[in-house]
Amino acid sequence: MQQQPTLAAVDLGSNSFRLQVARVEGDQLYMLDGLREPVRLAAGLTADKYLDAAAQQRALDALGRFAERLRGLPRAAVRVVGTNSFRVAKNAGDFIPQAEHTLGFPIEVIAGREEARLIYLGVAHGLPPSKDHLLVIDIGGGSTEFIIGNGLTPLKLESLYMGCVSFSNRFFPDGKITKQNLKQAELAARVELQTIVAGYKGQWQQALGSSGTAKAIADILELNGYCENGITRNGLEKLRAHLLKVGDVQQLDLEGLRPDRIPALAGGFAILYAAFCELDIATMSPALGALREGVLYDLWGRFHNNDMRDVTVRQFMQRYHVDTSQAARVAKLANLFAQQFLGMEAADSALQMLHWMSSLHEIGISVAHSGYHKHTAYILANADMPGFSRKEQARLSLLALAQRGSLDKLQGQLKNTEDCVLATSLRLAVLFYRNRGDIPLPELHGHFSGTKFHLTIDADWLSRNLLTETALHEEVRQWKTLGVSMQIVAA
Structure with a gap:
């Protein structure tokens, strides 16, 4: 690119x-x-x-x-x-x-965990080199991410369903702050934190807050004389006492508090205070980087051929003990079919998606060989896959499900020409290499008119490979159930 x-x-x-x-x-x-x-x-x-x-x-x-x-x-x-x-x-x-x-x-x-990974990437790039393990906390509007990392490498990633806006709406809907609702908000946050405390407590040397909430509270503490620099436990205690004394976020008169931060302040404070308590944080510094x-x-x-998605695919291949030779065969042939079917319309992004899918198409075998394509589809839809968006994972899952077997299960799901071509290319590649060997294949000439697939194959080769010929005729029948026309021409 x-x-x-x-x-x-x-x-x-x-x-x-x-x-x-x-x-x-x-x-x-x-x-x-x-x-x-x-x-x-x-x-x-x-x-x-x-x-x-x-x-x-x-x-x-x-x-x-x-x-x-x-x-x-x-x-x-x-x-x-x-x-x-x-x-x-x-x-x-x-x-x-x-x-x-x-x-x-x-x-x-x-x-959530992909959000956490990207947050850490943004924070880490803005820091000088250090051997310290970092704890990064990002309090968003609807979730809060907790990351432990070293250098540019995140080691632990978690996303909890609590945020400054959602907590403010839930516990302080009218803006009033009382001992009771503040304690309820803090306890709710501490309950959420219990799921990660064991793995996070004592595992870091420096704490950083990357969110607008952390930066806003740091400004408030410093400008109002609650602490000299950053965020401290003592400073939070003083701010907590002030919030309770005023009792209404709309009545707060604090230096450094921007008007647009007022509605979400109480919820954000409760989450940050709970994190300090549960993770034994003494001091926290605002971070320069964040998600963006x-x-x-x-x-x-x-752009520099260092795509995290490629790293994730390689890691999945190792984790699920993929037969790399078979994956490479399928990837090469599927790419050939896709380029023939799409012609000049073959987008790099489509071919990249097909390569990832070909590399991962058999990971479900680690669960069971029977119905492995369904296991593959489930893993790809639900696993944490750093670098991939939910939409990309859903697309991989769909292609995994489409790679073999009946196509009835895909009624209404292959909604565009590109996905139809990718599914066809993958299915044909898997079909031709079903014996899992480096067998010599004939010249294969594919064409897609926009409504019909054409595949021309040497007639002599087909006559010597009757199982493949039978499978190809079944492929024609399967696509017909989805209203897609396919013609196999022996020449």
Whole structure:
């Protein structure tokens, strides 16, 4: 992929939407301008997890402004990620197409641990080299990420379902702060933290807060004389006493508290205070980087042939003891078919997806050989796969399910020509190499007219390989059940 001089990352958070633009110079990434919009998307989640109309409109308005700044940038140079509110909203599938149309770029909804990985990447790149193990906490609007890492390598990644907006709405809906509701919020956060305390406590030397909540509280503590630098346990105790004394977030008169931070302050404070208590944090420093910087560095890595998704695929192949020779055979032949079927329309991204799928198509054998394609599909849909978005994992899962067997199960799921071609290419490659050996194949000539697949094969070879010929005729029948025409020509 040709290197672009400018990259952009958009973080669609549950509290704020953020845009960061960076310039690429050689092997360096220089941050340029950024934009922030306090959308408070999580505040628009109803009790039954639907984004209300007002929140959707706030989001669309913000994306319209971002679109102006992104205009002219190529699609490959921009990455847009959606976090917790997009993960949990039941109507996200209806809203995302509107959001993509307004912004002009596709939106990737990422899993919690992938969000944590990208956060750490953004934080770590902004730090000087150190041997210390770092604890990074990012309090978002709907979730909070906890990461332990060393250097540029994250070692532990967790995402808990508690955020400054969701906790503020749940425990402080009218903005009133009492001993009772503050204690309830802190206890709820401590209960969530119990799931990770054993693996995190005492495993780090330096604590960093990468979120707007941590940075806002650090400013408040310093500017109001509660502590001299960063965040301390004693400083939090003083701020806690002040919150209870005032008793209403709208009445707070604190130096450094921005108006847009007021609605989510109490919930964010409760989570941070609970983290200090449960993880025995004495001091915390605000971090310079965060999710959007991590997205930029991850995107930059893709331009430099250092794609985390490739690393993940190799790790999965090792973890699930994949037969690498068979995977390579299938990948090579599937790529040949896809290029023939798609012709000049073959996008690099489609061929890359097919290569990943071919490499991973047999990981389900580690569960059971019978129905292994179903096990593969389940793993790819549900595993933590660093670098992959939920949409990419869903696409891999669909292709895994499509690789063999009846196609009835895919009724209505192969919704575009590209996915149909990728599924066909993978199925044919698996079919031709079902004996798992380096058998000599005849010349294979494929063509796709847009409505019909044509595959021309040497007639003599087919006559000597009757099992393959039978399987090909069955393939024609299977695609017919989906209304797709396929013709096998012996020549």
